[in-house]
Amino acid sequence: MVREADRKYLSKVTPNWRVYYYFRRGSTYVRLPDNPDSPEFDQEYWAIRSGRKRKPVKTSFNALIESYYQSPRFTRLRESTQAEYRRALEAIREKNGTKDFARLRRRDVIAARDAHAGTWRKANAMVETISILARHAIDLEWITDNPARGVEKLTGGEYEPWPEWAQRAYERYCEEHGLTIELTAYHLGVGTGQRIGDVCKMEWDHFDGDYMSVVQEKTDTRIWIYCPRKLKDYLGLLPKSGKFILSKNLTAPMAKRRIQARVMKVREAIGAEKYVIHGWRYTAAMELAEAGCSDSESRAVTGHKSLDMVRKYRSRARQKRLSKKAQERRG
Structure with a gap:
C-alpha cells in the first residue's frame, strides 16, 4: 500500500x-x-x-x-x-x-x-x-442563462416566537436537569434578541452590568443592548468559566451548531420541536411589541436593518390588544 x-x-x-x-x-x-x-x-x-x-x-x-x-x-x-x-x-x-x-x-x-x-x-x-x-x-462563459432563475420556492411556515408555555417548560426542564449551557443560551437569546451566532460570541468583557456590546455578524454593526432585569439577575449569579459567556474552554466559545444540537434535545424533551432556536429572536421582538415599544425602540434592541419584521410583530401585538378590548366590551 x-x-x-x-x-x-x-x-x-x-x-x-x-x-x-x-x-x-x-x-x-x-x-x-x-x-x-x-x-x-x-x-x-x-x-x-x-x-x-x-x-x-x-x-x-x-x-x-x-x-x-x-x-x-x-x-x-x-x-x-x-x-x-x-x-x-x-x-x-x-x-x-x-x-x-x-x-x-x-x-x-x-x-x-x-x-x-x-x-x-x-x-x-x-x-x-x-x-x-x-x-x-x-x-466564466460556460453557460448563458441561469437554470435556477425563477424556480419556485417551497413554503412551509416561518420562524415563530416561543409561546409562554414553551418558554416556561424550557426553563423548568433546564433547571431540573442542570443544563446550564442550554439555559444560558436561552436567556441571552431572549434577553438580547440576537441571533444565536452572535450569542455564542458574547464575552464577559462585553457585559458591563447593564449593557451587552454586540457586533452583529450579519450586519457587521456594533450595537449596545440594555439587558432586562431577568437577564441581568441571571448573569449576576452565573459562574465565569472562560472568556466567553458560553465557553468551550478558557479561551474559546462553544460552537453554534453544538448549542443548536443541545437545545434541540431540550425541545424534543418538552414537545417544542416546532419552535426553533432562531425563534428566541422573534420572542424578544414580540415581547417588545406587546410592551408598546415603537419601531425605533424595538430596532435598537434587535438590530434589524429592515422595519418589515419590526412592523410585523407590532401589528400582531396591536391585533391582540384590540381583540382584548373588543371582547371586553362584549362583557
Missing part, C-alpha cells in the same frame, strides 16, 4: 471537519474514495494517474466549485458565511462532482429542490446554492 505522502497530485480538503480526497493535476480534478488506505482508493488513484480513466469535462461541478472558491464573490464573504456555503457546495459536489454543469437544466434544479421537499428550508437553500454556482458559470 502506497503511503498518502508518496502519492503525487493528491489534494485533501476538510470542509466542516470532514476529509475529502481529490486527484488534482492541471485541469484534472476527480473525487477519490474516502478511505486513503483502501484498495479501492489505490485502484481509482492509479487509474486516473495512468490515464486509463477518462478525463473529466472541464465544465464539471468539481471545476466550477473550485473556481468559485477562488473568486472575489466567495473570498469577500465573512468566514462564517464561507463555512455555510462550503457545507452546501460540498454536499452538491459529493453527488455531482464529475458531472457537466453546463448540461444542467431547469428540470434538474426542480428535481434537486423536490428531493428535499420534506424540509422546505433545505429545499430552497438547494435552489439558492445552485443559482450561486450558475451565476459564477455565466461569468
Whole structure:
C-alpha cells in the first residue's frame, strides 16, 4: 500500500471537519474514495494517474466549485458565511462532482429542490446554492442563462416566537436537569434578541452590568443592548468559566451548531420541536411589541436593518390588544 505522502497530485480538503480526497493535476480534478488506505482508493488513484480513466469535462461541478472558491464573490464573504456555503457546495459536489454543469437544466434544479421537499428550508437553500454556482458559470462563459432563475420556492411556515408555555417548560426542564449551557443560551437569546451566532460570541468583557456590546455578524454593526432585569439577575449569579459567556474552554466559545444540537434535545424533551432556536429572536421582538415599544425602540434592541419584521410583530401585538378590548366590551 502506497503511503498518502508518496502519492503525487493528491489534494485533501476538510470542509466542516470532514476529509475529502481529490486527484488534482492541471485541469484534472476527480473525487477519490474516502478511505486513503483502501484498495479501492489505490485502484481509482492509479487509474486516473495512468490515464486509463477518462478525463473529466472541464465544465464539471468539481471545476466550477473550485473556481468559485477562488473568486472575489466567495473570498469577500465573512468566514462564517464561507463555512455555510462550503457545507452546501460540498454536499452538491459529493453527488455531482464529475458531472457537466453546463448540461444542467431547469428540470434538474426542480428535481434537486423536490428531493428535499420534506424540509422546505433545505429545499430552497438547494435552489439558492445552485443559482450561486450558475451565476459564477455565466461569468466564466460556460453557460448563458441561469437554470435556477425563477424556480419556485417551497413554503412551509416561518420562524415563530416561543409561546409562554414553551418558554416556561424550557426553563423548568433546564433547571431540573442542570443544563446550564442550554439555559444560558436561552436567556441571552431572549434577553438580547440576537441571533444565536452572535450569542455564542458574547464575552464577559462585553457585559458591563447593564449593557451587552454586540457586533452583529450579519450586519457587521456594533450595537449596545440594555439587558432586562431577568437577564441581568441571571448573569449576576452565573459562574465565569472562560472568556466567553458560553465557553468551550478558557479561551474559546462553544460552537453554534453544538448549542443548536443541545437545545434541540431540550425541545424534543418538552414537545417544542416546532419552535426553533432562531425563534428566541422573534420572542424578544414580540415581547417588545406587546410592551408598546415603537419601531425605533424595538430596532435598537434587535438590530434589524429592515422595519418589515419590526412592523410585523407590532401589528400582531396591536391585533391582540384590540381583540382584548373588543371582547371586553362584549362583557
